[in-house]
Amino acid sequence: MPYIIRVSSQKGGVGKTTVAVNLAIALQQKGYRTLLIDGDTANPSIGFHLGMTNVNTGFKHMLSKETQLKDVISIHAPSGLHTICGVIDAKPFTLNEANIKTMYSKIKNTNYAFIIVDTQPGYSFDYIAKVYDESILVTTPEAPAVASIIRLAHSFDKIHLKHHLIINKLGRHRYEIHPREIEETYGGKAIGILPEDEIVPVSIAEHIPAVMLNKKSNFSRAAMELANAYSAMSDVEPESRFVHVSFWQRFLGLFNRNR
Numbered sequence: 001m002p003y004i005i006r007v008s009s010q011k012g013g014v015g016k017t018t019v020a021v022n023l024a025i026a027l028q029q030k031g032y033r034t035l036l037i038d039g040d041t042a043n044p045s046i047g048f049h050l051g052m053t054n055v056n057t058g059f060k061h062m063l064s065k066e067t068q069l070k071d072v073i074s075i076h077a078p079s080g081l082h083t084i085c086g087v088i089d090a091k092p093f094t095l096n097e098a099n100i101k102t103m104y105s106k107i108k109n110t111n112y113a114f115i116i117v118d119t120q121p122g123y124s125f126d127y128i129a130k131v132y133d134e135s136i137l138v139t140t141p142e143a144p145a146v147a148s149i150i151r152l153a154h155s156f157d158k159i160h161l162k163h164h165l166i167i168n169k170l171g172r173h174r175y176e177i178h179p180r181e182i183e184e185t186y187g188g189k190a191i192g193i194l195p196e197d198e199i200v201p202v203s204i205a206e207h208i209p210a211v212m213l214n215k216k217s218n219f220s221r222a223a224m225e226l227a228n229a230y231s232a233m234s235d236v237e238p239e240s241r242f243v244h245v246s247f248w249q250r251f252l253g254l255f256n257r258n259r
Contacts, residue, residue, distance in 0.1 A: 044086020
């Protein structure tokens with residue numbers, strides 16, 4: 001059964017979507033069949049990060065039972081990653097507990113190794129949080145972000161949802177909180193520490209995930225280490241690294257070696 005990971009933050013601007021996209025691509029590159037879902041119904045942006053802005057069916061359509069799972073999955077051609085994008089439209093939308101449970105029961109019966117779900121900032125209803133196997137809590141090393149993510153961690157503790165901490169955009173500025181202090185406040189080691197890196201805004205502007213655009217960058221290396229951590233925790237064997245690798249991914253890989 002797939003291992004479903006919710007990528008969470010209590011406030012916007014901490015790089016939650018960047019983490020979700022690059023972790024999913026990194027797991028796919030390691031040979032794990034991975035599905036990336038844009039579960040942010042307010043401000044979906046995975047399609048922008050991946051250059052898939054022409055997708056016109058997505059997460060909300062499946063939640064509202066307007067379409068089937070197989071019809072909302074799109075393939076990111078350069079990587080082979082399967083995605084369910086988000087769609088912005090003017091139609092009113094309300095989360096429904098029964099629809100949430102039905103959708104995730106269908107997803108649980110797929111043959112993906114990992115399912116990464118990017119969610120909108122803030123806390124969600126308990127019945128939504130409980131459909132995940134764990135949550136990644138993304139924070140930056142600034143006091144407001146750290147304080148808010150600790151509150152979110154406590155709320156997940158109450159419903160017994162496992163979680164791991166990621167510290168993103170570490171730039172070693174004077175006003176930042178040291179990672180060790182963040183970990184002490186959180187009560188555990190961060191599973192990943194991702195540095196502030198110029199490759200990230202460049203990758204977003206070019207619609208190419210950082211781990212594909214320049215795998216030697218500091219951010220990309222840290223993202224691959226994060227994927228390695230989940231690979232080590234998983235009891236699922238990766239498929240052949242070449243089964244889902246398209247021509248374009250191999251081309252980009254050769255190109256990146258020369259960067």
